[in-house]
Amino acid sequence: MKLLEDRIIKEGIVDTGDVLKVGGFLNHQLDISLLRSMGQEFVSLFGDSHITRILTVEASGIAIACITAQCFSQLYNQNIPVLFAKKSKSSNLGSDIYSAQAYSYTHQNNYNIIVSKQYLDSNDRVLLIDDFLAKGSALMALIEICHQAGAEIAGAGIAIEKEYQQGGNKIRQQGIRVESLARIISMNPETGVIFRHTAV
């Protein structure tokens, strides 16, 4: 998606330690107009999938998920709710929740993501949404939660994929459709960000 790629080139900062800072528009300050364009792009990609629910994980995924849900609600003319998984360090989890473990490479620790069983079941057709996809740990935990619920996965809509970290390809090989609006094939502080060429 050219709009997002251009914004990353203009305002993103490639930092040491393989960090891409996009706090100006995606995960600290939020540019709602950009999110709206991204939501419409997800609708054009997944609109035929007849999703019933959007699942994301706190915190940065919530904004994209909400604006995207609004776009789907308008398309389907019915309310598509967002469900956001919560992060929990506790291993003492109740029986009324789905849970899966993820690993944070930023904080170098394991954490659980949890979702109440009340809000997700085998009648659901889910679109997963997240801001970043790198090694895929968080997204695989969301997939695991959908499996536990018996929910069908329509696919995953990602803002920025670091393709060279292989998480996306690993998940695509499981037969899950992953669509990323900006696909980075390499980045470092000297050369900046290089995208896979996309058509949009």
Add this chain to the structure above:
Amino acid sequence: MKLLEDRIIKEGIVDTGDVLKVGGFLNHQLDISLLRSMGQEFVSLFGDSHITRILTVEASGIAIACITAQCFSQLYNQNIPVLFAKKSKSSNLGSDIYSAQAYSYTHQNNYNIIVSKQYLDSNDRVLLIDDFLAKGSALMALIEICHQAGAEIAGAGIAIEKEYQQGGNKIRQQGIRVESLARIISMNPETGVIFRHTAV
């Protein structure tokens, strides 16, 4: 706001320990259509305030803030960004951020909320948004951050205020306008939730 009060009565669960569970529509699963109505209500309350930015705190505030920002962007015909403060347990904070301490009564610990200095300054006129207001610790930390930035505070828009915990009144006494869409004057598992009568 009758729509929100009705939803709390219909789906909210008053639990022991002064907990009101609204995970079905406000802070786990998100009803985007309800959030939209809430955003429009905040616009009708604060539309004359010519806000430049919405400030909230992760994670539950993000959804309301984003949908509300969209409503303000439409009214003003210009992009109103959302800025969400991050929670940090680290006391080792950089010089390029504003920070303020808050206390979580749920988790019984102190934490810092932090905002990059890049995205908030004395030219801003800020609407604070959050899902709950009880003793006011998180909201006071957001106010402190605005003071550090020299930003003007247009007011605070809250989904649910537990009036009997006095945080809202303490902040109103500082001269800050606080508007809560549902104002709870008492609640317990036996009697349920009792609201202050509101006109809308």
